[in-house]
Amino acid sequence: MSPWIRPQIGVSSCLIGEPVRFNGGHSRDRFLAGELDEHVDWVPFCPEVEAGLGTPRETLRLEEGEHGERLMLRKSRVDLTATMREVTDRRIATLEVDGYVFKSKSPSCGIHGIPVYDANDHPARRTRGVFAQKIIETYPLLPAEDEGRLNDAVLREQFVERIFAHARLRVLFETGWKPRDLVEFHSRHKMQLLAHDPEGYRAAGRVVSHAGSAPREELERDYTVAFQSIMSRKSTIGRNVNALHHCLGMVGHALDDARRADLVEVIDAYQGHQVAIAVPMTLLLHHAKGEAAEYVQDQTFFAPFPAELRLRNHVPA
Numbered sequence: 001m002s003p004w005i006r007p008q009i010g011v012s013s014c015l016i017g018e019p020v021r022f023n024g025g026h027s028r029d030r031f032l033a034g035e036l037d038e039h040v041d042w043v044p045f046c047p048e049v050e051a052g053l054g055t056p057r058e059t060l061r062l063e064e065g066e067h068g069e070r071l072m073l074r075k076s077r078v079d080l081t082a083t084m085r086e087v088t089d090r091r092i093a094t095l096e097v098d099g100y101v102f103k104s105k106s107p108s109c110g111i112h113g114i115p116v117y118d119a120n121d122h123p124a125r126r127t128r129g130v131f132a133q134k135i136i137e138t139y140p141l142l143p144a145e146d147e148g149r150l151n152d153a154v155l156r157e158q159f160v161e162r163i164f165a166h167a168r169l170r171v172l173f174e175t176g177w178k179p180r181d182l183v184e185f186h187s188r189h190k191m192q193l194l195a196h197d198p199e200g201y202r203a204a205g206r207v208v209s210h211a212g213s214a215p216r217e218e219l220e221r222d223y224t225v226a227f228q229s230i231m232s233r234k235s236t237i238g239r240n241v242n243a244l245h246h247c248l249g250m251v252g253h254a255l256d257d258a259r260r261a262d263l264v265e266v267i268d269a270y271q272g273h274q275v276a277i278a279v280p281m282t283l284l285l286h287h288a289k290g291e292a293a294e295y296v297q298d299q300t301f302f303a304p305f306p307a308e309l310r311l312r313n314h315v316p317a
Helices: 030-038 083-092 130-138 155-172 178-190 190-196 200-210 216-232 237-254 257-271 277-289
Strands: 008-012 041-045 060-065 066-074 099-102 112-119 123-127 144-147
Touching: 060 178, 066 083, 066 130, 099 155, 130 144, 155 178, 155 237, 178 190, 178 200, 178 216, 190 200, 190 216, 190 237, 237 257, 237 277, 257 277
Parallel strands: 008 041, 008 099, 060 112, 099 144
Antiparallel strands: 060 066, 112 123
């Protein structure tokens, strides 16, 4: 059992092994149903099954219509656009998740490059699936990916980092939190937020400065938007290096010249694309523990998700 707050993740049911694909099979993803499964709570959903289609079933595709694309059964020519929109609206009404993983290449769930066919049976353009499009439009700050893109080490790390951050914030606001709890939360996330968006971090800090005076609902709303907006921006090597040097500044005074020089050398090696970020992070955290630098030790920057996922071992390209 993971000691971490478990993110609640919406997922296309087929990706975790449910036999709901058009051919009666599944598309079980090894990372999702294996490594990540130990640390999250899945909220599976198949919009095509919910729309009344059985398994196996006729295939669907998107086609150009007079008023936009239509979701059509390919052989019987049944138009399921309105039905799928109803299914989506019902799902949105009850959806409470920290992220979503969609099935790639699906006319209902795909989030990238889904073909829309013209009257000549040619793919005229590409878009998102009907279901995925409405989810993403409704929750623009929700971490959302498809299983194909999660094969990329950088995208996988960014997605997992975001879902665990969203989960921590959700749990904070689900409890009877006090102003000091929000201040502590923001403080613990300082380096992580700086690695994504320094100006955004300062803007979120201005929201936190009103803790204790602003209405709770207003604080929750404003901080949630600020926090999730920051996390939606990709961290960069330069910003990670800046955060690492911030932490070095908090422990460096207690180190001798040789150990301090070692840390600078390792951070430079990461900046030069020679080592993974796990290398300077591990060394910094080691020195922080040795010098009882609790503020640095408590930073989510060093442990944004379970170490067992091994997501920070890739050397930046």
